[in-house]
Amino acid sequence: MDDVSPAGRGRRTGALGGTALCAAAVTALTCAVTAGAGTAAAARRPPVWCKPGGALSARAMPQKVKMSDCDLRGRVVRGENGLAATVPSDGTSVTAHALRTDGASELRIRVDGHKGVVTVTTLGTRVPQGRPRQFRAPLDACKDGAYQQEPSRWPKGAAIEWHYYPGSAGLPMSGVSTGVSNMFGAATDCNSARKFTPPPDVSAKYAGQTTTAPNVTTEANCGDRDGTNVSGWEAMPAAEPEILAATCTWYQGSATIESDTALQEQGKKWWPGPQDGSPCPAGSYDAAAVTTHETGHMLGLGHVEGSQHSGLTMAPTVGACDDGPATLGKGDYDGLIALYGSRSSTA
Ligand SMILES: [Zn+2]
Numbered sequence: 001m002d003d004v005s006p007a008g009r010g011r012r013t014g015a016l017g018g019t020a021l022c023a024a025a026v027t028a029l030t031c032a033v034t035a036g037a038g039t040a041a042a043a044r045r046p047p048v049w050c051k052p053g054g055a056l057s058a059r060a061m062p063q064k065v066k067m068s069d070c071d072l073r074g075r076v077v078r079g080e081n082g083l084a085a086t087v088p089s090d091g092t093s094v095t096a097h098a099l100r101t102d103g104a105s106e107l108r109i110r111v112d113g114h115k116g117v118v119t120v121t122t123l124g125t126r127v128p129q130g131r132p133r134q135f136r137a138p139l140d141a142c143k144d145g146a147y148q149q150e151p152s153r154w155p156k157g158a159a160i161e162w163h164y165y166p167g168s169a170g171l172p173m174s175g176v177s178t179g180v181s182n183m184f185g186a187a188t189d190c191n192s193a194r195k196f197t198p199p200p201d202v203s204a205k206y207a208g209q210t211t212t213a214p215n216v217t218t219e220a221n222c223g224d225r226d227g228t229n230v231s232g233w234e235a236m237p238a239a240e241p242e243i244l245a246a247t248c249t250w251y252q253g254s255a256t257i258e259s260d261t262a263l264q265e266q267g268k269k270w271w272p273g274p275q276d277g278s279p280c281p282a283g284s285y286d287a288a289a290v291t292t293h294e295t296g297h298m299l300g301l302g303h304v305e306g307s308q309h310s311g312l313t314m315a316p317t318v319g320a321c322d323d324g325p326a327t328l329g330k331g332d333y334d335g336l337i338a339l340y341g342s343r344s345s346t347a
Contacts, residue, residue: 077120080106081098081103083098088224097248147331149300160205167234167265178326182288200336200342286321314332
């Protein structure tokens with residue numbers, strides 16, 4: 001292979017010669033072919049979009065990126081609606097979700113270390129501000145079976161340990177804990193039992209408060225994971241003002257290994273939800289509703305796009321004082337069952 005010179009640009013004379021030839025090559029592709037496999041990665045000129053510093057734009061790069069072209073590991077990649085994530089360097093992949101006052105965004109970064117390929121997909125949803133979801137002719141959430149699955153889930157039957165991070169603004173835990181238990185417990189308004197049965201075969205195990213924040217950055221992006229699942233309030237002063245919450249989920253193959261959720265405690269008015277008995281102050285967001293939605297991401301549910309599905313918890317929108325997402329619709333439940341199966345009634 002060392003003697004191959006397909007472009008007819010002369011024999012390769014070893015690593016040094018290959019590199020010198022490479023530097024003079026007209027294009028990166030010619031360079032790679034001429035230099036051969038040994039020194040190609042080091043000598044290849046990176047694509048124009050692969051800038052050495054700062055965040056890289058998902059829009060500017062191909063969907064599949066060879067690490068030999070641009071090693072994205074450890075780099076910040078920015079997707080739709082400004083949502084970004086650090087590409088994991090530990091072989092894991094990451095999915096980022098942000099819920100905004102004007103819609104939502106998703107960013108998926110799949111790292112395939114064997115093939116040396118990083119695949120980036122991103123989707124942004126924007127809804128006109130101040131337009132309540134009821135006005136968009138949704139289907140009856142109790143009959144709407146739509147759901148989307150993320151690329152990963154926890155093991156069936158798993159008891160997922162999570163910690164609560166209280167943040168620094170003194171906001172109550174009740175909305176967060178209600179949201180977590182509503183999603184895991186398939187809470188619904190669709191029947192008199194107020195929960196779908198049988199429950200999905202996965203459970204939440206509360207492991208106490210932590211002083212370590214979720215691995216969500218002050219810009220509401222996904223940072224580096226630390227092995228602990230954390231949900232709670234976080235000051236994210238550098239986040240876009242529309243951001244309500246973000247969830248980051250790390251996985252290997254199709255197995256989720258960590259998920260963190262941060263609710264923005266700065267610059268947003270929050271309501272713990274109707275379970276506390278207090279009315280919703282105008283312009284506030286229901287912490288239980290937002291957490292229920294984010295916990296759906298933690299468990300492997302994606303957004304259901306389209307205004308007809310806006311009655312579902314996993315619709316990519318939440319209005320002020322909108323407590324609808326705190327309880328699941330048929331599709332939200334069907335999605336959990338598709339992911340985890342149902343827990344036997346004897347359990
Ligand atoms: Zn979401």
